[in-house]
Amino acid sequence: MKTIQVATTINGDSAEFVCGHDETLLDALRNRLGLTGAKEGCGTGDCGACSVRLDDRLVCSCLVLAAEAEGARIDTIEGLAQGETLHPLQQSFIDLAALQCGICTPGILVAAKALLDRNPEPTDTEIRYWLAGNLCRCTGYDKIVRAVQDAAAKMRSA
Amino acid sequence: MALDSSSKRVFKVVGTRPPRPDGVDKVTGRALYGADVSAPGMLVGRILRSPHAHARIRAIDTTAAEALPGVKAVVTARDFARLEGDKIIDMGEDRTSLRDVRDNCLARDKALYDGHAVAAVAALTPEIARAALKLIAVDYEILPHVIDVDAAMRPDAPVVLAGRAHENVPGGMSPNVTNHSEFGHGDLEAGFAQADRIVERSFTTAATHQGYIEPHACLASVTGDGRADLWCCTQGQYNVRDICADLMGMQASQLRVTASEIGGGFGGKTVVFIEPVALLLARKSGRPVKIVMSREEVFRATGPTVSASIDVRIGMARDGRITAGEAVLRYSGGAFPCETVDMGAQAAFACYDLRAVRTLGWNVLTNRPKEAAYRAPGAPQAIYAVESVVDELCQGFGLDPLEVRLKNAARKGTKSSYGPTFEAIGLEATLEAAKAHPHYSAPLGPGQGRGLSAGFWFNFGGNTSVSLSVNTDGTVGITEGNPDIGGSRASISLMAAEELGIPYERVRTAIADTSSLGHNDVTDGSRVTFAVGLATIKAARDAKQKMCARAARIWGIDEEAVLWEDGAAKPSGPNAGDFPPMTLAEIAAVSFKTGGPIAGHNEAHADGAGVSFGVHICDVEVDRETGATKVLRYTVIQDAGKAVHPDYVEGQMQGGAVQGIGWALNEEYIYGEDGRLQNAGFLDYRVPVASDLPNIDTVILEIPNPGHPYGVRGVGETPIVPPLAALSNAVSRAIGQRMTRLPMSPPRVLEAINAGR
Numbered sequence: 001m002k003t004i005q006v007a008t009t010i011n012g013d014s015a016e017f018v019c020g021h022d023e024t025l026l027d028a029l030r031n032r033l034g035l036t037g038a039k040e041g042c043g044t045g046d047c048g049a050c051s052v053r054l055d056d057r058l059v060c061s062c063l064v065l066a067a068e069a070e071g072a073r074i075d076t077i078e079g080l081a082q083g084e085t086l087h088p089l090q091q092s093f094i095d096l097a098a099l100q101c102g103i104c105t106p107g108i109l110v111a112a113k114a115l116l117d118r119n120p121e122p123t124d125t126e127i128r129y130w131l132a133g134n135l136c137r138c139t140g141y142d143k144i145v146r147a148v149q150d151a152a153a154k155m156r157s158a
Numbered sequence: 159m160a161l162d163s164s165s166k167r168v169f170k171v172v173g174t175r176p177p178r179p180d181g182v183d184k185v186t187g188r189a190l191y192g193a194d195v196s197a198p199g200m201l202v203g204r205i206l207r208s209p210h211a212h213a214r215i216r217a218i219d220t221t222a223a224e225a226l227p228g229v230k231a232v233v234t235a236r237d238f239a240r241l242e243g244d245k246i247i248d249m250g251e252d253r254t255s256l257r258d259v260r261d262n263c264l265a266r267d268k269a270l271y272d273g274h275a276v277a278a279v280a281a282l283t284p285e286i287a288r289a290a291l292k293l294i295a296v297d298y299e300i301l302p303h304v305i306d307v308d309a310a311m312r313p314d315a316p317v318v319l320a321g322r323a324h325e326n327v328p329g330g331m332s333p334n335v336t337n338h339s340e341f342g343h344g345d346l347e348a349g350f351a352q353a354d355r356i357v358e359r360s361f362t363t364a365a366t367h368q369g370y371i372e373p374h375a376c377l378a379s380v381t382g383d384g385r386a387d388l389w390c391c392t393q394g395q396y397n398v399r400d401i402c403a404d405l406m407g408m409q410a411s412q413l414r415v416t417a418s419e420i421g422g423g424f425g426g427k428t429v430v431f432i433e434p435v436a437l438l439l440a441r442k443s444g445r446p447v448k449i450v451m452s453r454e455e456v457f458r459a460t461g462p463t464v465s466a467s468i469d470v471r472i473g474m475a476r477d478g479r480i481t482a483g484e485a486v487l488r489y490s491g492g493a494f495p496c497e498t499v500d501m502g503a504q505a506a507f508a509c510y511d512l513r514a515v516r517t518l519g520w521n522v523l524t525n526r527p528k529e530a531a532y533r534a535p536g537a538p539q540a541i542y543a544v545e546s547v548v549d550e551l552c553q554g555f556g557l558d559p560l561e562v563r564l565k566n567a568a569r570k571g572t573k574s575s576y577g578p579t580f581e582a583i584g585l586e587a588t589l590e591a592a593k594a595h596p597h598y599s600a601p602l603g604p605g606q607g608r609g610l611s612a613g614f615w616f617n618f619g620g621n622t623s624v625s626l627s628v629n630t631d632g633t634v635g636i637t638e639g640n641p642d643i644g645g646s647r648a649s650i651s652l653m654a655a656e657e658l659g660i661p662y663e664r665v666r667t668a669i670a671d672t673s674s675l676g677h678n679d680v681t682d683g684s685r686v687t688f689a690v691g692l693a694t695i696k697a698a699r700d701a702k703q704k705m706c707a708r709a710a711r712i713w714g715i716d717e718e719a720v721l722w723e724d725g726a727a728k729p730s731g732p733n734a735g736d737f738p739p740m741t742l743a744e745i746a747a748v749s750f751k752t753g754g755p756i757a758g759h760n761e762a763h764a765d766g767a768g769v770s771f772g773v774h775i776c777d778v779e780v781d782r783e784t785g786a787t788k789v790l791r792y793t794v795i796q797d798a799g800k801a802v803h804p805d806y807v808e809g810q811m812q813g814g815a816v817q818g819i820g821w822a823l824n825e826e827y828i829y830g831e832d833g834r835l836q837n838a839g840f841l842d843y844r845v846p847v848a849s850d851l852p853n854i855d856t857v858i859l860e861i862p863n864p865g866h867p868y869g870v871r872g873v874g875e876t877p878i879v880p881p882l883a884a885l886s887n888a889v890s891r892a893i894g895q896r897m898t899r900l901p902m903s904p905p906r907v908l909e910a911i912n913a914g915r
Contacts, residue, residue: 020285036194037187039421041371042453046840049371077187086185094181097805100644100813102184103191103372103421128848135840137369137422138644139809140816141848 008069010035011079019066025059026050028066029076037077037106041135048134051107052076058114060133077106080113088151088158089113098147100138108134112148120156124149171656172868175805178648179666180419189419192375192391193450200377201230201280203439203449204287205432206294207459208269208276211303211525211833212316215269215296218277222293228286231442232294233435234277235264239407249397249428251501251531251618251682258494260405262528263434269298270318270493271525272834273458275431280439280447303525303833307467307490310334310522318523322495334523336495339503341576342484342516349482349514353473357550361543363882363900364826365465365490368532369817369845372421373451374460378436382444384408386437388415393427393641394680399672405434406441413437416671417641424817425531426461428680457838461530462827464489464498464521466539470506474551478562482514483507483575487540490522491529497521498529501616502536504576505879506544508614509563509585509771511572525833531682533814534615534875538821538882542900545611545883550896559610559887560598563773564589567612584797584861585612585771591857592773597793606779606790607892613772613879617872618683619764619865623676624693626654626701628756632743634658636667636697638690639678644813644874645806646686652802653691653868657698659725660742676761684872687802688863689764695867701758705745708752713737766865767872772796774815774880778888785908787823787889793855794880799863799871811877812854818881820846826901 003018010033017032024043029035029052038061041047045060052061053075054068080087089109092098099105108131115122115130122130127148128141136144183189220232238260245256260266265276277294281287302316309315313332320333327338350356376390386408392398395415403410420427432449439447451460467488473481485506489499503519517540529535552559567585574580589612592598602608625637636654640646651665658665679685706720709727713720719734720727726739749756777791794811801807824844828836837843862869882900890896895910 030194031196035187036190039191039372040193040450041373041421042840044453044839044841047371047453081186086182090182090185093185094177097175097178097645097809099181099184100806100809101370101372101420101422102180102189103370103419105184106187109185124853125849128851132847132849135369135371135845135847137371137424137817137845138813140812140814140846140854141851142812142854143805143809145848145853 004067006067006070008071009073011075021067023066024062025064025066025069026061029061035076035078039103039106048111049104049107051110051134053110053114058111077110080109088154089148092147092151092154096143096147096150098139098143104134104136108136108144116152116155120152122152167868169656171662172652172800172802173804175803176648176662178645179651180642180647191372191421192418195377195389197377197379197446200446200448201282201443202284202287203278203280203436203447204291205275205435206277206291208265208272208274210269210298210300211272212301213269213298214301215265215267215276216299217297219295220277223279223290226286226290226293228282229279229290230445231280231439232277233438233442235266237438237442238405245404247401249680249682251425251535252428253497254494256401256404259401259430262494263431271527273455273527275435275459278435278439280443305524305526305829305833307465307488307522307524310490310524311488318493318525335520336523337497337499337521339500339519341503343573344512344514346482346484346514346516350473352475352481354476355551355554356471356473357547358471359547359898361468361546361898363466363539363542365462365526366821366825367457367462367843368424368426370422370424370426373453373456374432375450376433376436377446377448378440379446380437380441384412386413388413388433388437389418390415390433391418391420391427393420393423393643393682395672396639396677397428397680398430398433401430402434402437406437414671414673417669420641420643423643424533425535425682428682429461429530431460453840454838457843458835459527461528463532464491464496464529464536464539468539468543470543470547472547472551474555476555478555478557478565480510480512480566483510483512483544485517485540485544487517487519488522489519489536490524490526492526493523494528495521496529498536502540505537505614506540507575509568509612510566510575511568512575515575533817533878537615538818538879541613541879542882542886546886549887560589560593563612580769581864582861583769583771584859587859587861588771588773588795588797591795591859592775595775595793595795595857597775597791597855602777605782605892606777607888609776609884609886609888609891611774611880611883611887613774613876615684615770615876615879617688617767617770618685619689619767620679620683620685621677621763622689622693623678623761624690624697624759625675626694626697626758628701628742628746630746630749632746633664634660636665636694637670637675638667639670639675640681640686640690641669643681644809645803646690649687649802649806650690650694653694654698657695658702658742684874685767688767688866688870688872691802691870692764692866693760693762696760697758700760701756704756704758705742708745708749709740711752768799768863768865770797770871770873770876772876772880774884776884776888778885778892780889780892780907782911785904785911787902787907789819789852791852794877795857795859796873796876797859797861797871798873799866800860800869801858802870804858807858807873808856810874811856814874814877815854815881816846816851818878819885822882822885822900822902824901824903
């Protein structure tokens, strides 16, 4: 089968990989680069568990071809913390118990970061609509919304 | 050693809200779930599934698939070990036959539902595996199918499986009727004769799926000398081991099962689907095999809830006293026999103190996937129907639905509708708290409705093993065997710290594989915080006793003259001797010189799980143009016995409520005329998303469970029970028409609105 060579930047580091022509970015991240933080919950763009950023755009990596990463900048959950220092969103999710099983958490954190980058002071409703593409089956979303607000407040006062 | 009494205890650690020990792993993407591990030389496993709802399998020809380059193994049901007799597998909330589990993993003579697995391949790549599936030729003889529970009970209905009726099912019924149960007490007709009004209604509820975001995944490795390792996402690794060992003809000791982090389960990961198949492929190919289900496979072939058809008849006196209650429940647990209806029949009237009550349950086979437990299995449907009729009676008499529930509430000493007499329970306190909550008295706007429902779940204990090691640096390691599905490592650590009198941060709780610890029942029945907590407390007491003995030896006094207090061994009184207390760390530091390592353990069947009640209040607004329902406000009030980590108790209450909201408003398995599932994806099977919902307010009550030293009750399941009726009562009041079918999707609500015009 014909393969494609891809040169890209992932979480600030340059990375190269070979992929199939029909391979998704999610599969390349998980199976070729060992970055299993993005999860496959549906493979059809309905659950958001595979959310990553592609040149700052929030995408479902199961709906992006791996070859589209050529020359792009990819940011995944693995790049959110700075070394041992958690991002305020990550800390707030732990502090406010905004995760139960945790399978949706990486995608929700990546999506929430994308929201706060463009809107540092969202309303609850804005958070709920922004995260409407990220399914969580455990929490009922209540503590997630509160944790995003908590992190946003801390980031504004930082 | 002084033991505590539950009710007056002052807690130091239990009841606080520290960060969970697996938090950092889960917010950084480091936590490893079912699909996240690989092995050298690993093959990809894929499963071929029946496109027919019901078909005889005349032959399966795998030769072309086997000949495809890159295919390393093909298996069918014939590859399973020959079973000598059958066996009942008890999983607390689910009892099933080993043969049925086997035949569900790979169909033998008939494909019984759309999506039923018929064969599987292991290949070098996903592309080759997919191509190989297309080369497997299955000769199907298509048979008539039946999907609807009521249709399947008719004498002329297509027969899903013959000869499976339990002996208590009367003769002359359709062979699809497999189970029957009856509960209750008192003189029903006398009770109805005392009623000023009797309401009789029929209800249906759709099958819904647990909807965990992580699809089933596993990695199997089998060596030529009869040993095997299995990594999988499951709610119970011991159960997986026992079933797989039987199906493979292996010794349980030679199969080590490790539970991955689990991405949701809600009961749906208490059974096996792909694990035995991956082991077969691994054995046949001699290489590790990984199988990951697609979302479509999860919907088509893993357990949804039962679908239900229910008749309820309740008599009420003018003052709100319920004089008699009767329910007939017809549940379908899919293509294999299923006992969930028993739990529905027991739970239906559990919230009430009744002199005359009777429930009858029937389980019926249909060409649907085998039901799997889903949070309080069987109870939400039954209680939905009962709570709807109670609400209608309240409306008819102009009575406050909360006052009526208080008037009839089960309390300590009530002979429950399912037999046992209740001990200390929290229903009245929960109802009083609902009455006092500002939500209940807040004004409603036009087009809005408020619904109320009580709910109940039994909760389970079960077989549990815990090992607790005291490390020489004064820290403590706990090994337990139940996958952490919602923060249980934190609550187990809290209880150990409380009992030992040391900081939470010094305890680490790990979840063992099946070779590292004795048996543990699956994570179900809201049993983990109760039963594993109980075993942890007992293991800690065992360790404390041993540490007291070490201190006694060091001090040269009798063991009985030493007690444990505030994290240290102390002489029990002035007569025992004058020695400064020795802390856990001090005793641990010298343990190698005083008799060796110190550990505590406990292996037991935990009894005494206290029942749990909840009350939900819900406000909705219905759009009369579209039939869409918006949830405006939602409050959950529940008795937790003792909330060990209140954040995660609230999380259970909120999450369960939202799953119930989805069940009430949107979620359903939709079948076509051809018996095939039409909405096997999250786009068409719509679970609640963040923008559908308000905040979910919670009130935790603590009425101690006498069966647990800290008073803990299970909390995970009760919250999914009340939302169905709370929503239905709210919508019915908002539109002025009684709703009797779930889900209340916009077309159905619109239909009801139009019928009332």
